[in-house]
Amino acid sequence: xxxxxxxxxxxxxxxxxxxxxxxxxxxxxxxxxxxxxxxxxxxxxxxxxxxxxxxxxxxxxxxxxxxxxxxxxxxxxxxxxxxxxxxxxxxxxxxxxxxxxxxxxxxxxxxxxxxxxxxxxxxxxxxxxxxxxxxxxxxxxxxxxxxxxxxxxxxxxxxxxxxxxxxxxxxxxxxxxxxxxxxxxxxxxxxxxxxxxxxxxxxxxxxxxxxxxxxxxxxxxxxxxxxxxxxxxxxxxxxxxxxxxxxxxxxxxxxxxxxxxxxxxxxxxxxxxxxxxxxxxxxxxxxxxxxxxxxxxxxxxxxxxxxxxxxxxxxxxxxxxxxxxxxxxxxxxxxxxxxxxxxxxxxxxxxxxxxxxxxxxxxxxxxxxxxxxxxxxxxxxxxxxxxxxxxxxxxxxxxxxxxxxxxxxxxxxxxxxxxxxxxxxxxxxxxxxx
Numbered sequence: 001x002x003x004x005x006x007x008x009x010x011x012x013x014x015x016x017x018x019x020x021x022x023x024x025x026x027x028x029x030x031x032x033x034x035x036x037x038x039x040x041x042x043x044x045x046x047x048x049x050x051x052x053x054x055x056x057x058x059x060x061x062x063x064x065x066x067x068x069x070x071x072x073x074x075x076x077x078x079x080x081x082x083x084x085x086x087x088x089x090x091x092x093x094x095x096x097x098x099x100x101x102x103x104x105x106x107x108x109x110x111x112x113x114x115x116x117x118x119x120x121x122x123x124x125x126x127x128x129x130x131x132x133x134x135x136x137x138x139x140x141x142x143x144x145x146x147x148x149x150x151x152x153x154x155x156x157x158x159x160x161x162x163x164x165x166x167x168x169x170x171x172x173x174x175x176x177x178x179x180x181x182x183x184x185x186x187x188x189x190x191x192x193x194x195x196x197x198x199x200x201x202x203x204x205x206x207x208x209x210x211x212x213x214x215x216x217x218x219x220x221x222x223x224x225x226x227x228x229x230x231x232x233x234x235x236x237x238x239x240x241x242x243x244x245x246x247x248x249x250x251x252x253x254x255x256x257x258x259x260x261x262x263x264x265x266x267x268x269x270x271x272x273x274x275x276x277x278x279x280x281x282x283x284x285x286x287x288x289x290x291x292x293x294x295x296x297x298x299x300x301x302x303x304x305x306x307x308x309x310x311x312x313x314x315x316x317x318x319x320x321x322x323x324x325x326x327x328x329x330x331x332x333x334x335x336x337x338x339x340x341x342x343x344x345x346x347x348x349x350x351x352x353x354x355x356x357x358x359x360x361x362x363x364x365x366x367x368x369x370x371x372x373x374x375x376x377x378x379x380x381x382x383x384x385x386x387x388x389x390x391x392x393x394x395x396x397x398x399x400x401x402x403x404x405x406x407x408x409x410x411x412x413x414x415x416x417x418x419x420x421x422x423x424x425x426x427x428x429x430x431x432x433x434x
Contacts, residue, residue, distance in 0.1 A: 040071060042330045047077040048102035049084035051287075054351060061344045065337050072330050092116055097322035099331040103150045104317055105141055106401070109227070109392040112149040117320040119147040123332040130340055137313050138356035141389045150318035151335050154283070154353020156375065157313050157382040158209055160201075161270060161285050162277035164297045166190060176300050176385055177307040180243055187252045190276040199254040200247075202262075202269040202278040207244060208404045210279055213301055214240045216310030216387065227394025229430050234422050241411050241418045248412050256412040267291070282378050283316055283353050289371040296371065298378040300385060309385040316353030354379045396432045403428045 048058060055078050062074045077098055079087060085107070091097045097116060111117045123129050129151060131139065142150040167173070170193055172186045187200025203210070212222050214236070221231035247253035254269060262269055269275040271291030280288070282298055289296050303309050319338065321331045337344060345360050350372050355361050365376060407425040410416045416424065 042072045042327050043075060044072055044100065044327050044330050044334060045075045045077060045098035046100040046334065047084070047088070047098040049079060049081045051080075054078075057348055057351065061338070061347050064341075064344055064347065065334060068337070068341075069330075069333065072333070074334070095324050097324045099322055099325040099327050100334055101320045101322055102153065102317055103320045105315060106393050106397050108142065108149055108318065108320070109144075109397070110395040111320065112144070112147070113395055116323055117149055118323050118325075118328065119149065120151065120321065120332070120335075121146065121148045123321075123328070124148060128329060128332040129336045133340070133357045133359045135356075135358070137383070137386075138315070141314055141392060142318055144392060150315070150320040151339060152315035152353070152356045153317045153319055153338065154315070154350060155313050155356055155379060156282040156316040156353045157311050157379060157386070158213055158301060159280060159282040159285075159298045159378060160277045160301055161280050161282075161288055162297055162299060163270065163273070163292075164295045166194065166273075166276045166294070174299055174302075176303075176309075176381070178302055179305055180302045183302040184243075184247065184252065187247070187276065188250065191250075191252050194276075197274055199269065199275045200252045200277065202259065202275040203244065203247075203253055204279045205259055205263055205405065205408075206279040207240075207408045208401050210301065211237070211240050211404070212390070213310040216312075216390070217304045217308045218310075221390045223390070223394055223433070225391065227391070227433065229433055230426060234426065237422045237425070238418055241408075241422065244408070245411055245418065256409055270296070281316060282375050282382075283351070285371045285374060286351055296374075298374050300381065310387065311382055312386045312389045313379060313382055314389060350375060394433060399432045400429045403432065 046062070048054070050058075055076075058078070059076060062076060066072060066074060077087075078084075088097065088101065092114075101111075101117065103111065103117070108117075120129060124131055131151070138152050138155050139148070142148055142152060167186070167190075170186075170189050172189060174182065174186060178186075183201075190200040191198060215222050215232045218232070218236045220233065220236055223229070224231040244253070248255065254275070259269075262272075268278065268288055268291055270278040271288055273292065273294065278288075279301075285296055285298055300309070301311060319335045321328055321335070325331055338348075339355075340357055340360065342360060342363050345355060345364055346367065349368060350364065354375055355364065361376065365373075368376065403425055407416075407421045411418055411421050
């Protein structure tokens with residue numbers, strides 16, 4: 001029994017670009033339309049977050065999977081980001097997690113440490129999940145002490161998304177290796193030369209992610225190796241906050257209240273031509289491009305003097321198998337399908353990030369254009385300016401992130417000095433991590 005036609009038709013309306021999956025027109029585990037594991041009917045629950053476009057395209061890929069594995073029925077469970085994790089928390093308490101869970105980097109350590117997801121190493125070793133065409137750099141963050149807790153659903157990297165037309169008109173070119181000082185001057189030029197309510201750069205309330213890069217550029221990391229504390233010196237954070245506050249105080253970045261207003265409204269200062277560049281994950285360009293007629297581009301984040309880079313290639317999101325699942329082999333087949341099946345990837349087209357399989361990337365490259373093609377090109381560029389990823393964020397990461405964003409707000413609104421805010425954040429974060 002498959003998804004009812006009426007249910008599917010209401011889900012399959014809009015189509016955008018999604019992706020990441022596949023390896024050959026049929027997956028490596030398919031034999032004459034039936035999977036090697038047997039023919040017994042299986043119901044597989046698959047959960048993900050996202051917008052309607054992602055839902056529609058994932059449902060279409062699921063239909064293809066069900067055609068190729070007719071004994072497996074997939075029951076989709078999807079919702080928005082906030083509701084997603086609340087629902088999973090409730091399901092975890094009831095030992096009723098879905099079989100396949102779309103996973104975020106910030107949550108993976110928490111789920112693995114609580115025994116809620118399984119180690120996929122044996123399923124990879126026996127070829128049920130085929131990662132032969134996947135370079136380690138696309139999977140490093142999902143591996144811990146030899147255990148593989150997830151398979152990347154697609155890759156991205158932190159980036160500055162920028163308005164190509166605006167920067168070109170002002171004669172601004174920011175080549176790899178440009179510094180924070182170069183970046184400030186470029187955004188200030190935009191601010192001074194473009195009329196109306198305009199700001200050069202929108203941090204997008206993503207200072208937490210940007211500081212990860214900044215700490216790495218200083219030879220440090222946000223968290224220490226065992227996740228029991230912070231891995232950077234106070235002065236590193238003080239320097240970063242000084243840069244952020246200067247941008248806001250000089251009007252080169254928007255006031256915090258305006259940033260939050262746009263985020264809460266689901267809109268973008270960059271899309272409204274009120275900023276020339278914005279902080280985002282590289283695959284964010286796909287959605288942002290829909291909000292403006294101006295062509296957007298991707299560039300590396302600024303570096304320290306001397307060209308010190310701190311970026312890395314990371315999973316935009318991943319797929320884990322729940323320890324509550326009684327259909328773990330079927331769940332592994334589904335992940336393999338999303339990783340390796342070429343036909344599925346033609347449906348999905350990298351909305352979740354650049355595919356991790358080299359064969360899938362090569363297959364899709366001639367088919368994609370516009371912002372999707374730019375994400376492919378950007379990841380190739382980042383590979384030349386990257387370093388090994390930090391370990392997975394420790395349990396408690398979401399509380400630390402919240403404390404960091406409150407600290408950013410206190411600095412922007414001048415409730416605390418930069419030094420006071422830094423010390424207060426350190427005390428709060430280390431208490432959480434302990």
